[in-house]
Amino acid sequence: MNMAKHARLAAVALLAIGAVAGCAKDDEGGTTEGGVALVKAGALTTCTHLPYAPFQSKDASGKVVGFDVALIDLVAKKLNVTQEIVDTPFEGIKSGADLNSGKCDVAAAGMTITDERKQVLDFSDPYFDATQALATQTGKEVKTLEELAGKRLGVQGGTTGEDYIKTQVKEKNLKIEVVSYKDLAALQQALATNQVVAAVNDLPVWNEYIKANPGKVVVAAGFDTGEQYGFAVKKGNAELLKTVNDALAAARSDGTYDKIYAEWIGEKPKA
Numbered sequence: 001m002n003m004a005k006h007a008r009l010a011a012v013a014l015l016a017i018g019a020v021a022g023c024a025k026d027d028e029g030g031t032t033e034g035g036v037a038l039v040k041a042g043a044l045t046t047c048t049h050l051p052y053a054p055f056q057s058k059d060a061s062g063k064v065v066g067f068d069v070a071l072i073d074l075v076a077k078k079l080n081v082t083q084e085i086v087d088t089p090f091e092g093i094k095s096g097a098d099l100n101s102g103k104c105d106v107a108a109a110g111m112t113i114t115d116e117r118k119q120v121l122d123f124s125d126p127y128f129d130a131t132q133a134l135a136t137q138t139g140k141e142v143k144t145l146e147e148l149a150g151k152r153l154g155v156q157g158g159t160t161g162e163d164y165i166k167t168q169v170k171e172k173n174l175k176i177e178v179v180s181y182k183d184l185a186a187l188q189q190a191l192a193t194n195q196v197v198a199a200v201n202d203l204p205v206w207n208e209y210i211k212a213n214p215g216k217v218v219v220a221a222g223f224d225t226g227e228q229y230g231f232a233v234k235k236g237n238a239e240l241l242k243t244v245n246d247a248l249a250a251a252r253s254d255g256t257y258d259k260i261y262a263e264w265i266g267e268k269p270k271a
């Protein structure tokens with residue numbers, strides 16, 4: 001056998017070993033006592049897109065905390081595992097790609113339930129109501145989208161807020177320059193540094209931002225889009241979906257939901 005052939009055979013052998021090792025690594029999923037399959041044994045792996053306070057953001061120590069985190073912790077507890085959070089772009093979350101590829105078991109990202117997303121994800125029962133809100137710097141309030149003609153309006157890429165604004169601009173033929181930012185932090189930064197004169201996002205995240213940065217920004221207008229947030233699992237993962245819904249129902253009936261609401265959101269809106 002000549003040297004070249006030797007080298008080729010060695011390479012093939014190495015590839016084969018690599019493939020086997022690769023398999024073993026992919027195969028580290030687990031099943032809980034209750035028969036729920038998990039992508040990683042001993043953990044409930046959650047995909048989210050940071051930051052999105054008060055639903056998910058890093059605290060001073062770098063730990064991811066928030067309303068969604070606390071609710072999914074209840075699901076993990078039911079499964080007797082701990083929650084592990086993966087920060088990943090919103091696009092892969094809402095498209096179902098991350099759940100389909102086994103990056104995570106559940107998506108918890110302040111994500112609105114929409115008909116389009118229902119085609120590619122299975123949503124839990126709704127766990128939070130939200131609307132869209134227009135924020136501006138204090139003293140620079142605008143009440144309507146019409147007033148933004150010729151100006152720059154910021155939105156968060158891939159979100160229902162972006163969809164809402166793009167539809168309004170089209171339907172009403174508004175001459176607004178809509179600028180999409182990759183995450184909430186970039187959008188809020190753009191508003192703070194005058195790159196945009198107004199920014200649209202879900203009302204609760206503006207309320208949180210105003211609490212954290214008093215006096216800087218105001219909610220100048222609201223759009224009652226009647227959105228509801230849902231957690232999502234891979235299409236067809238009925239066992240995990242049931243566990244999520246059971247945990248939510250239990251939390252609502254035993255007062256845990258209200259406690260978590262008070263901790264992360266504040267005073268509960270009157271029913």
Ligand code: ARG
Pocket residue numbers: 048049050051052090108109110111112113158159160161184202
């Ligand atoms: N509720 C909006 C939507 O579903 C925004 C969600 C953004 N969430 C996040 N974690 N970045 O489109």
